[in-house]
Structures are given as structure tokens and as C-alpha cells.
Amino acid sequence: MSTYEQLKLENQLCFPFYAISRLITRQYQPHLDELGITYPQYLVLMVLWENDHQAVNTIAQKLILNTNTVTPLLKRMQKMGIITKSKSNKDERKMIVSLTPYGLLLKDKAAHIPSKLIGVDDFKPEQLEKMQKFQKQLLSFLKAMQEEKE
């Protein structure tokens, strides 16, 4: 492929990820609106529903977000009464994020969402598997490149 051919949108590996990511978020929005939360807030909740009481940094790492993105996000969720924050006893720098009863309640309200959206069932199993394998490989590759720089 020529140098200029490589600069075409359709030949980019990155663009489909960028577009798909946004389009999926748009699919989620109406369902999340019913819970009064945004997509990144939903991701934070999924992390906490699986394991309550986690440090800001831990949450950020799991979502591969910077803490300066997560901190304001959590602040809004705190104001909404979804989570609480408290200093860790072991390490006073750490802020432990916990679900409120309301935050826990949202898990039940969100339970129907995954089945309403494009998911695992909408594609051929073998194609999906290849896809997910590739995603995992690409993700760990990108994570490694990220850590390389740090």
C-alpha cells in the first residue's frame, strides 16, 4: 500500500474502533437514561457491582482511564447519591469508593440492559470468538505499549 493510500480513512485500523465505540454508546444511552446515568458511570458501576470498596486508582486501571478522568466522574456519582468515598485506614492517600444502597439498587434496574443490546447472541459464535481473541490481543498489546512509556 502506498504512503498516501495508508492515509485514507477506510484503510485505518483505528477508525472502526473509534466509530463502533461511539455507536455502541449511543445504543446504550436510552437505557441508561432510565437509570439517570451515563455510559462511563455505568462502567464504574459494573466494576463496583463485581467488587465493592475499591480505590480510585484501581477503578481507573480497570477501565484504563486516567485518574484525572475518574475523579470528577466519581464526584458526580457521589453528588447523585450512587457512591460514597472514604479514606483508607491503611493508606491515607487512598480514597475507597463504595456503593450506596441506591447504587446497589441500580444493579437490579440495569439487569435487563445487556439482553436489550447487540451482544454475544447477534453474531456467529466462531466469528465472535475470533473477534474477542483479537480484541484481547490488541488490548494487551496496547496496554504494554502504554506501560512502556511510563
Place this chain on the structure above:
Amino acid sequence: MSTYEQLKLENQLCFPFYAISRLITRQYQPHLDELGITYPQYLVLMVLWENDHQAVNTIAQKLILNTNTVTPLLKRMQKMGIITKSKSNKDERKMIVSLTPYGLLLKDKAAHIPSKLIGVDDFKPEQLEKMQKFQKQLLSFLKAMQEEKE
């Protein structure tokens, strides 16, 4: 998979796209910094490098962005001297976006970027092909769902 199992981050189809998209953008950033542009601005440029003189709406559609995202983006690019805007003669509502000489010059400066990044060469051909096929399928599926609502 149980309802609650589906709410785990690792079982989401969406999350890898979200994470990969952001990580790829981070990989681009240092290279784009040299050109003084952002990733979405780079995408607009790729569209214009391929075909100069396009309407705001056309660009937005190609990037699957809303015009209310593209309009301010173009405004910044105009201020930076990368593009110009002029009313269409045929349809006075349309604003035609064109590259300035500087915007065209950036194409040469950007020519080396694709080869510097994770790309087509970093993965097994057959895996990549499956991946891209899946992406295309998913993208057209999501686009169709989008248009359904409009």
C-alpha cells in the same frame, strides 16, 4: 450466562471497543502533536485529503459524527489556518469546507505516521481479515440501527 454475569465488565462486547479506541488515540497523540492537531482533526483531514471541498454534513456522515460536534471542530481548524469555509452556490445552506495550502502541506507531514503505529503489519493476515470483516459487519449493523431511529 446469568443476568448478573452479563453485567461484568469482562463479558461486555462494548468495553474492548471503548478501551481500544482510546488507547489507539493515545498512540497517535505524540505524532499528531508534531503537526499541532488532534485525532478528530486528523480524521477530518483524512476525509479532505481524499476529496477536497466537502460539505460539513458530508464530513460528519463519513466520520459518523453529529454536525454539532463537527461544526466547532471545523471552527478551530479554520482558526488554525488548516481549512476555509464558504457557502455553496447551489444550496446556500451548505458550507463547503476546503483545505488551505497549509492543510494540504500537512498531508506530507502526516505521511510517515501510519507506518509508525500499530497497523496491518502487526497481526497475522488471516486474523486481521476476520477482524476487519467483523468490524465492517458490526459497523453497518450499528449504522442501520442508528438510521432506524431517525
Place this chain on the structure above:
DNA sequence: ACACTTTATATCGCATGCGATATAATTTTT
């Protein structure tokens, strides 16, 4: 021709997402 609808941009408000920087607590070094 004229009201009604549709289309193309633009503006506003709000929530990310991230680089740069600040601050406090902990760990390491000397």
C-alpha cells in the same frame, strides 16, 4: 403564492478524556 415541512448549520449546556500541574501521604535513600 403561501403555509408547512424538511434540511444544513450553528449555539448552548453538560459530561467525558487527557496533558500538565499541585498537594498530601508513603516509601526509599542516604
Place this chain on the structure above:
DNA sequence: AAAAATTATATCGCATGCGATATAAAGTGT
């Protein structure tokens, strides 16, 4: 133990991204 380096959050500034809304131009129906 005191200084230096590291770690965990938080704050600031700026560029998206998008829903809601406004406005002007073009198209439609009667």
C-alpha cells in the same frame, strides 16, 4: 531521622461528543 523520590488524588484548561434548541434556506402541498 531528614531529604529525595514515588504514589494517590485532585484541580485546571482545553478539545471533543452529543442531546436539545435556534435559524436560515430549500422543498412540498394545496
